[in-house]
Amino acid sequence: MSASRIAVFRPSDGVRQFQCLRQISATRSPICHPVRSHGARRQQDGIDARLDLLQRRYQSSSSGKKPKEQKEPMPSAKLLFRALRQSLTFRPLFSAFRGQSLRSLFRQSPEELVLAIILLCGVAGVSVYAVYAYFNYFESEQFTRFPPEIAKSLRRALYYSNYAPDARLALKYYKIALEQCSAAGLDPFSDEVMGVKIQLAAWLESIGSYQNSIDVLEALLRDSKKFVDVMEKSVRDGLVDNAGRLVDAPVVPKPEAAQGGEVEEQPEPENLWAKRTRVLGKAVGISVKLGELYADEHVLQGDAAGERLVWAVETVLKELQRRQVDGVKQGEGNWMTPEQIGGALEALGNHYESKSQHYLSAPLFLQAVTLAPSNSCHTAVLMNNLAISLAQQPVESPLEKRQTSAATVPGEQTSRAPTRATLLASARAWALHAQEASQKVKGEDRTEECDEACAVALCNLGDIAAMTGEVEEAKRKFKESIALSKKISFDPGTIQAQEGLKRVTAASPMKSL
DSSP: OOOEEEEEEOOTTOOOOEEEEEEOOSSOOOOOOOOOOHHHHHHHHHHHHHHHHHHHHHHHHHTTOOOOOOOOOOOOHHHHHHHHHHHHOOHHHHHHTSHHHHHHHHHHOHHHHHHHHHHHHHHHHHHHHHHHHIIIIITSHHHHTSOHHHHHHHHHHHIIIIISOOHHHHHHHHHHHHHHHHHTTOOTTSHHHHHHHHHHHHHHHHTTOHHHHHHHHHHHHHHHHHHHHHHHHHHHTTOBOTTSSBTTOOOOOOOOOOTTOOOOOOOOOOOHHHHHHHHHHHHHHHHHHHHHHHTSTTTOOHHHHHHHHHHHHHHHHHHHHHHHHHOOOTTOOOOOOHHHHHHHHHHHHHHHHHTTOHHHHHHHHHHHHHHSOSSOHHHHHHHHHHHHHHHHOOSSOHHHHHHHHTOOSTTOOOOOOOOHHHHHHHHHHHHHHHHHHHHHOOGGGOOHHHHHHHHHHHHHHHHHHHHTTOHHHHHHHHHHHHHHHHHTTOHHHHHHHHHHHHHHHHHHHHHHO
């Protein structure tokens, strides 16, 4: 055995006694063991047992078996609700905007406070606009009247048409929307479905695809004419009664009131006569639009334009005559408004005027003026068109030449054609009426069209004065037109009046010679 040395220390202050055992060996290091009491030994034994347990656990985990992670206890629902309520409260935000808080914040950092207020106002404005745009666009009546799937396709079509232009995607979703309308069994002659097709044609025109726009409107016009023809044939065959319903169609009973309740008044369903009026009116408008497209400089199909415009005017007049002779049918409703009828007449008059057939355009403009409202700027435009047609109308039109040559009864007096002076006097009168009408319109009805019509009327008066040989009067009117056109930034009026003034100025020295 190795030698050992034992040192015993017995302090005099009553402190716990320690015994240091030092063993000196060639293979072991010195170890000091405190000498404890019986209770301390038991406590030390418990600590050693815990250390052994932890060591065994560590060895087992190091061997590849990971201990299961203990999940943290979930907070109670009451604590979650309280935290959520505190996070959503605006009390700190409102307290920051009190007078005393704002003053203190402004003293500490004025630039940051102003920037924060600007950013806060900007965020509030964007939020308000987003809510407004959502309810004004996505939840507007133009979409909510369709089923959700069709409304979704239409929103995408309009988005790729107006907001993020993409012709391929817009056309794709327009086609999908129309296919969905057909699959859902929607009436192809309802305002909703016809409106989608008209919107598609307008979009095609806006991107310069004029021929495709014409094709869409031609197909819609053809279907509308077919519906009107079939409905009129059914009336002649006795398949439609006086109430505008099919003879063998079942009558839908009216809903009865519940006990103690009242029946809500529902709108009367549209009968066949009312549907005919609506579809025929749409067909007239489509035909007028086709006339304008055919006459466009990108298409230039004058004959086709004349055919569509003539059909529109003839249809309007025939329907008016039918109602005067046969009377208005039950539930048929009103025909086109005077402004709509005047628009069809004006379109045909513009077509004849573009072909220098003023003897045909003048009567149409005259009828349009009689149908136009008195307190309207467009009435002055119609009067200007009538004045131009009368001023440029020949003394003897081609129709009058044929009638004169076809007279077979000798000695029969034919109607005297108006003289050139009479036509110019009528043109001057209508130009003055146009000037007065444009100045008479006041208030909300007055638009920039009134000022433009007044400038055109002054230019027309200058042209008429030049035709009658009143050179000074013509110069004065042209100068007034130039001044007014420049004042309202009406460039076409300025150019036309300047050309007229140059023409009169160049012709006056020659006359003096």
